[in-house]
């Protein structure tokens with residue numbers, strides 16, 4: 710007869726909480742070494758465009774579309790000059806195409822006008838760019854430049870932060886603030902991508918695959934299926 714599972718206990722002391730986080734980070738490193746964005750790109754501008762297009766859309770669909778898009782508009786100047794309605798048609802499949810076209814054209818114009826045609830390297834500057842809220846800015850700064858400006862909080866990170874008791878908040882900005890306090894800064898970039906991969910592959914919204922989850926012994930979520 711199989712041994713009964715013991716319920717995972719919530720850590721009580723600061724030392725226990727610290728040890729749990731260290732173990733959690735170690736398991737994520739073992740499971741998702743070198744995790745990074747799945748958005749295909751060759752430079753910071755292409756990553757910014759891909760990140761804007763990925764809102765409410767899968768990375769797979771964005772990756773299928775961007776090679777043709779960057780062949781049609783090879784430079785940031787090409788994007789700054791395209792008619793917004795034409796770009797909207799080019800990116801139609803990604804959904805919310807009018808808003809996204811407005812953001813991409815606006816971002817290209819802003820970067821040319823204020824940043825010499827280079828995607829800036831600071832959060833403060835990134836937040837002045839149309840279409841670049843903190844999530845997008847963190848993806849670009851972290852992945853293209855290795856600048857740890859924060860933690861990417863997408864829908865997966867929102868869900869997992871709660872399930873793993875890393876935040877009790879539901880607002881992405883507050884969740885990010887909690888994560889930035891708990892996770893060491895030198896882990897912010899990779900940690901974001903590790904959680905996103907874990908959310909996609911194992912800890913799904915509806916049916917988390919807890920029996921095969923490498924974090925199961927550290928997880929006391931009410932959503933657990935084991």
Ligand code: SF4
Nearest residue numbers: 912917919922925928
């Ligand atoms: S044990 Fe289940 S709920 Fe907890 S992190 Fe793993 S998959 Fe998610």
